[in-house]
Amino acid sequence: MSHRRTLLAAALAAPFAAPFAARAQSWAPSRPVRLVVPIAAGGALDITARLLGERLTPLLGQQVVVENRAGAGGNIGAQHVAQSERDGHTIMLAAANTLAGNKWLYGNRMPIEPTRDLAPVTRVSTGTILMVVNAQRPWRTFAELIAFARANPGRVTMGSSGTGTTSHLYIETVKRAAGVDITHVPYRGGGPAIQDLVAGNIDMMFDVMPALMPHVREGRIRALAVGSAQPVNFVPGIETVPGMATLLPGSGIDAQAWYAVTAPGGTPAPILERWHALLAQVVRAPDFGARITPLGFQPVLDDSPAAFLEFWRAQEVVWRGLVETSGATAE
Numbered sequence: 001m002s003h004r005r006t007l008l009a010a011a012l013a014a015p016f017a018a019p020f021a022a023r024a025q026s027w028a029p030s031r032p033v034r035l036v037v038p039i040a041a042g043g044a045l046d047i048t049a050r051l052l053g054e055r056l057t058p059l060l061g062q063q064v065v066v067e068n069r070a071g072a073g074g075n076i077g078a079q080h081v082a083q084s085e086r087d088g089h090t091i092m093l094a095a096a097n098t099l100a101g102n103k104w105l106y107g108n109r110m111p112i113e114p115t116r117d118l119a120p121v122t123r124v125s126t127g128t129i130l131m132v133v134n135a136q137r138p139w140r141t142f143a144e145l146i147a148f149a150r151a152n153p154g155r156v157t158m159g160s161s162g163t164g165t166t167s168h169l170y171i172e173t174v175k176r177a178a179g180v181d182i183t184h185v186p187y188r189g190g191g192p193a194i195q196d197l198v199a200g201n202i203d204m205m206f207d208v209m210p211a212l213m214p215h216v217r218e219g220r221i222r223a224l225a226v227g228s229a230q231p232v233n234f235v236p237g238i239e240t241v242p243g244m245a246t247l248l249p250g251s252g253i254d255a256q257a258w259y260a261v262t263a264p265g266g267t268p269a270p271i272l273e274r275w276h277a278l279l280a281q282v283v284r285a286p287d288f289g290a291r292i293t294p295l296g297f298q299p300v301l302d303d304s305p306a307a308f309l310e311f312w313r314a315q316e317v318v319w320r321g322l323v324e325t326s327g328a329t330a331e
């Protein structure tokens with residue numbers, strides 16, 4: 001009987017499946033598309049957004065305009081997108097901390113409920129984070145940096161792309177595991193923080209790799225550690241930089257960052273499916289991987305918007321634990 005019901009359900013669903021697929025493939029923007037980045041220009045998220053925009057524009061037949069709306073750890077941009085028209089002409093590329101961590105960091109001051117007010121499309125990249133110092137600083141190893149920080153509480157300054165970002169939460173976790181006091185200096189995005197790091201206005205950063213690696217290769221900053229448990233052997237120039245399993249054994253630190261595309265909550269499913277299909281073409285193309293892999297990230301694509309939503313909800317649990325363990329709070 002259950003087999004008959006299954007066959008009947010499939011037969012009833014079949015006439016609707018093809019029109020749905022057709023609608024998903026037929027949606028097209030009628031004007032330029034806004035790709036909102038909820039941090040300042042110049043950081044790794046912004047770099048990734050511009051790579052996506054360049055490749056999406058010819059596929060859409062409309063210009064994809066990257067729009068930076070920084071502030072509150074990504075909340076200002078995310079709230080703006082949540083309140084935008086649900087017609088497919090506004091999407092957002094955001095990092096894991098904005099989508100999965102901020103609700104725990106900001107508590108009652110969180111302006112949106114991310115999985116309700118934003119609609120899932122897919123992740124596009126994933127990677128770990130890198131600890132770097134200004135090349136003029138004396139520390140040549142992680143151990144030397146930690147020894148100095150222990151002897152000089154609060155004197156080492158670390159810039160981040162903002163309060164509650166991946167870099168902020170993980171440096172708080174590292175500080176606790178290593179028993180040191182490092183002063184956190186939040187910026188409105190990775191770009192401004194990197195500028196100050198290169199200029200010597202701050203001592204170090206612990207942030208995602210794409211915006212840092214060009215400066216590492218040019219000798220402006222020095223890599224001391226990766227945030228993952230194990231070394232990152234696919235990125236030229238940092239293959240021998242140690243991971244947390246070696247540097248802080250028993251800490252359980254294994255930093256993993258990811259970037260994902262979302263739309264305003266309530267965006268029709270056919271539009272989300274169309275965006276997923278378009279992004280699949282970009283992310284699976286060899287040239288996209290060739291651009292981001294040397295920078296420390298790898299392409300990733302969820303099977304569907306629903307699959308990404310499932311992953312996203314699971315990540316909220318992970319990030320709740322990270323926020324609680326780090327002791328970090330929104331400033």
